[in-house]
Amino acid sequence: MLIIFCYQHAIYLMIEEKSCCERKRYRIGLISIIALDCNGQKMQTDTKLEDIPETPFMDFIFKDFDEKIESFQDRPWIVDVPSGKTVTFGQVKNDAIKIASSLARRGFKQGDTLYFVTYEMAELFLVKIGVWLLGGVVRGCYQGEIADVYAKQIKESSAKFILVDSDTINVIHTALEFLHSDVCLISLGKEPIPGTSHISKLLADDGSAFKKPKNINVKEDIVAILNTSGSTGYPKGVVHTHYSCVGFITNLGFIRTESTLLEFMINYGVGVFGLAMYFLTTGKTIYHINKFDRSQYFQQIFTYKPKSILFYPFVANWFARCENELEVLGSRNIFNLIMIGGWVLDSKTADKLHDTLPNTHIQQVYGMTEIHFATCTKNGEKPEKLERCVSEGQEFTSSGRFLPRYEGKIMDLSTGKELGPLEVGELYVRSPCIMRGYFKPGNQVDSPIDKDGWLPTGDLGFMDLKGNVYIKDRAIFTYKYMAVFVLPTEIEAALQEHPDVQEAGVVGMPDPATNSASRALVVLKPGRKCSAKELCKFVADRLPPHKQLHGGVQFVKRLPVNKGGKLDRKALKDLAISEG
Structure with missing residues (x-):
């Protein structure tokens, strides 16, 4: 007999055998398998899906690696764009062992931290793997930071090894002057940098000084301190262990990927870390754009012809409104998949992409540095439109359902009570794959995870009756018009429907009469003209009074982007104030 029921947003399938002496429960989302005997006692079962291998990260990555890559030794794993610097699958393990050996000769020990600030990625990951082979920790940072930020992070991480390139060496030197610290500098790039050990020196090692670390505590010992993108303020250092990283890579097998991927993610962030290491275990290639430039992007697609982007x-939003270029892409059928991460695609933009590129799957993933990738939209044999749901009169695209090993619930911001389907509140997530906490000086970790394992994400959203997750906005970016909360992304989505609008960002401006008044900063498409009055009316015709542009419209040449490559809402508000 098959029984289906729901509890705390998870679906359970109860299968009762004829003898009634065995009962199995399958949980979709966390996907646990629990067998009970006829007395209700837990029985011995096979390895369950939620069980993450309790093994050191590099043991997991290199398990059966030589056999896996036997047929594609010369295939590129990571290619830096536009330099073309390439690391192949055949060289990864041997080169990483040489680097680990060379680092060990320079005094690198288990638990030590390598801090890096570079635009490069291909050889950077070789060095990272060398560090991980020694049981070490990596931490990176935005390449355009100021010296005192680097000094602060180097000091709190107790980093004695720092990796740089020709673009970042000078500011790192300044940071080290603040610290009066003796460190080992390692450099990447075509030419050695004076005062550093160039990667060519590390690769010249014979590998004999490498010794595997002992007694790794997989649930406590750190693999990476991943900086957040800084979308809500100063970037925080997120601590991930061997256990959470193994869980992350294992879980990536449940999302759709193609044989090649073109991306321009930050090289110190969670997304590129997970995808690069997953691709290493599956024989797939990443083309990494070090410095994203819209004027070159389509040419890079035509040059590398990736199967996914x-x-x-x-x-x-910009890409979907480049009609001429998309027409060419659609006729050539270059890629099969567009992956959307970092936030949520509005329904109109999603439909534009689907209609213009009908043979391309659109896959939306929800995740954070703190939780890795938690949800993913479904992918059938044929491309389909993203699922959507209407909330407060506006259509939102789904971020999909929770991946295995993840659970979620929606909590009321005021009462702290759990909400039901379609009710908007803060998303909480629970999983063995989430972070240990935020890194603090002295090798301490500060965790916001509660006693039951739930982490508040700071994102407002809801779930539908199917278990799909819908993210509406960051709680910190909401503001009130009169007594009603306004989510700027809803107004931005309405503005994106206007044929003359390339991009739009909305902020709440202080207003003593209404608490806040919504103001839009708008980038028009090249050669298009449109008045502020027209855009205000356009929004008023589509949204209720509290979501209208009572603060007006400002036209700008470009919208500010934060260190993580996302819309910088703090800078957006500063821009609105300065030009208002």
Whole structure:
């Protein structure tokens, strides 16, 4: 007999055998398999899906690696664009062991931290793997930071090894002057940088000084301190262990990927870390754009012909409205998949992409540095439109359902009570794949995870009756018009429907009469003209009074982008104030 029921947003399938002496429960989302005997006692079962291998990260990555890559030794794993610097699958393990050995000769020990600030990615990952082979930790940072930020992170991480390139060496030197610290500098790039050990020196090692670390505590020992993108303020260092990283890579097998991917993610962030290491275990290639330039992007697609591309919704809004270029892409059928990460695609932009590129799957993933990738939209044999749901009169695209090993619930911001389907509140997530906490000086970790394992994400959203997750906005970016909360992304989505609008960002401006008044900063498409009055009316015709542009419209040449490549809402508000 098959029984289906729901509890805390998870679906359970109860299968009762004829003897009634065995009962199995399958949980979709966390996907646990629990067998009970006829007395209700837990029985011995096979390995369950939620069980993450309790093994050191590099043991997991390199398990059966030599056999896996036997047929594609010369295939590129990572290619830096536009330099063309390439690391192949055949060289990864041997080169990483040489680097680990060379680092060990320079005094690198288990638990030590390598701090990096570079635009490069291909050889950077070789060095990272060398560090992980030694049981070490990596932490990176935005390449355009100021020296005192680097100094602060180097000091709190107790980093004695720092990796740089020709673009970042000078500011790192300044940071080290603040610290009066003796460190080992490693450099990447075509030419050695004076005062550093160039990667060519590390690769010249014979590998004999490498020794595997002992007694790794997989649930406590750190693999990476991943900086957040800084969308809500100063970037925080997120601590991920061997256990959470193994869980992340394992879980990526449940999302759709293609043989090649073109992306321009930050090289110190969670997305590129997970995808690069997953691709290493599956024989797939990443083309990494070090410095994203819209004027070159389509040419890079035509040059590398990737089977998939990944970008943020902020860029997708621009991409979907490049009609001429998309017409060419549609006729050539270059890629099969567009991955959307970092935030949520509005329904009109999603439909534009689907209609213009009908043979391309659109896949939306929801995740955070703190939780890795938690949800993913479904992918059938044929491309389909993203699922959507209407909330408060506006249509939202789904971020999909929770991946295995993840659970979620929606909590009321005021009462702290759990909400039901279609009710809007803050999303909480629970999973063995989430972070240990935020890194603090002295190798301490500060965790916002509650005693039951739930982490508040800070994102407002809801779930539908099917278990699909819908993200509406960051709680910190909401504001009130009169007594009603306004989510700027809803107004932005309405503006994106206007034929003359390339991009739009909305902020709440202080208003003593109404608390806040919504103001839009708008980038028009090249050669198009449109008045502020017309755009205000356009929004008023589509949204209720509290979501209208009572603060007016400002036309700008470009919208500000934060260090993570996303729309910088703090800078957006500063721009609105300065030009208002």
